[in-house]
Amino acid sequence: MDSDQVEQRPARDWKATDVICVDQPELTxxxxxxxxxxxxxxxxxxxxxxxxxxxxxxVVQYPEQKREMRKEIYRGVHRLNRDEQGRVACVACFMCETACPAHCIHIEGALSPWEDREKYPIKFDIDELRCIYCGMCEEACPVDAIELTPEYHLVGSTRDEMIYDREKLLMVYDRTKEDKPRKGPAVTGY
Ligand code: SF4
Ligand code: SF4
Known part of the structure; x- marks a missing residue:
């Protein structure tokens, strides 16, 4: 558009009250x-x-003393939940992997040996160092199979140790199953 074609806005009718003068305060x-x-x-x-x-x-004298995290808001180490029969609850739908903004979940699904579901995960890895603990994975999961727990003691001497595989995630569940971690009723309703 040529400059002479620029649409001219109608001039605004300014009033004195439209302008506020602010004086810079004098510092002592x-x-x-x-x-x-x-x-x-x-x-x-x-x-x-x-x-x-x-x-x-x-002040806590860590590691002798552990801080109690507020379960309703803290998002720590992940766990893979088990169903009532002790099997991994995940149905390998890939929703969490798709939702994860850090791309730190890697799942391999296979045909389930059980009749009540189509698939299950034969491989389920979460890179806990890459994770940003946003909770999107647990929000996305249709069967509440993945959850973030109040656990925060994440230590490892190699990067590989910080990649939690399926068995390790199930072990976190076994350790924390008495705790129902964060409650986000507005979103998940659990
Ligand atoms: S908490 Fe967020 S970053 Fe971590 S695995 Fe879940 S979706 Fe990915
Ligand atoms: S969203 Fe839930 S059921 Fe689906 S793959 Fe992830 S953990 Fe498994």
Missing amino acids: TAERLYLPQVFGGLATTFRHMFKKRVREQT
């Missing part, structure tokens, strides 16, 4: 040094350091 000498803010920040830090209740809430 003390404010220009930023010392009141520095001392104010230090006072807050020391107040928290010596407040017994806050100290007890925030």
